[in-house]
Amino acid sequence: MAMAYLAWRLARRSCPSSLQVTSFPVVQLHMNRTAMRASQKDFENSMNQVKLLKKDPGNEVKLKLYALYKQATEGPCNMPKPGVFDLINKAKWDAWNALGSLPKEAARQNYVDLVSSLSPSLESSSQVEPGTDRKSTGFETLVVTSEDGITKIMFNRPKKKNAINTEMYHEIMRALKAASKDDSIITVLTGNGDYYSSGNDLTNFTDIPPGGVEEKAKNNAVLLREFVGCFIDFPKPLIAVVNGPAVGISVTLLGLFDAVYASDRATFHTPFSHLGQSPEGCSSYTFPKIMSPAKALRISKEVIRKREREKLHAVNAEECNVLQGRWLSDECTNAVVNFLSRKSKL
């Protein structure tokens, strides 16, 4: 995969904490044609698929499809603003105008991704042409496709900013295990919608089992260790296409990727202290350590990762043990309650 150029981007965020996100190598979003940009044919296929939708996707999705279609074909909104009483055209104008200067290619990719995320209502009716994406079904929170030697795992909870709930942790592990064995050469992770991922779903803290919060913390430490372990052990070049804001574990894991593409809408935020938590995803090891361009070739990755795998697993185990205690702290509980109650969630 031809790397465009490696740009160091200081991903310092005004985290309300002493901890600053360190910089890590990201590749400016000049996507490789084969790898990530939806082709004109994909775009046309998606337009046809929309006509085959069995279920009305709702006005919000239709407006988004309209806006992305206009942005992909005409560029930034060039229509005069309709009057306030022209409700339908005003809604369409607002949707298109909200895309700002999003490049046509990105709008085309987002259109294709949005249509593919509607795929459950398409499956029964779409005439998917032979040789196009082989879409893996059986995922609720992901869209997994494989084409041209690339397996793409797309987080697909856009309404929740691709927050990772327990189901999604398990599905990402399952998708990675399948990708490690399929005939693809590289694996790409990206997000559907305007966010890459807002990290751990904070409602994971709410459904406390009969065994109490200590048991929940213990079980989630095991889940987290297994989840991060899948990234440590992933054998193929692993690429992140950060299509928008990334928070928490979706950022800390990036240190285990071989390359990170960041769009100009990408931001990186690790609110450990703000949430009363501590590093995870091996970031307490990888972030300080990252000095050079990430490794992309499979053999060199094995040579480098082999030396570190044991150390990384030890770091992962230590992080999970510390986090298990942090999840029981007042700081963490207060932070989660504040978030979930801010929209009368509790």
Ligand SMILES: CCCCCCCCCCC/C=C/C(=O)SCCNC(=O)CCNC(=O)[C@H](O)C(C)(C)COP(=O)(O)OP(=O)(O)OC[C@H]1O[C@@H](n2cnc3c(N)ncnc32)[C@H](O)[C@@H]1OP(=O)(O)O
């Ligand atoms: C007892 C032990 C249990 C332990 C369980 C732990 C399991 C493993 C943990 C591994 C360690 C990982 C750590 C992390 O990832 S820490 C980071 C966690 N993420 C956050 O703190 C981000 C929280 N979200 C936000 O701050 C904002 O939503 C955000 C800035 C991302 C976007 O703001 P915006 O205003 O643009 O949008 P909304 O807030 O309206 O969001 C839209 C809807 O999406 C919901 N949402 C978004 N992010 C999350 C999230 N992380 N968890 C849950 N829900 C989320 C939001 O509530 C809105 O939903 P509604 O439309 O229904 O209101």
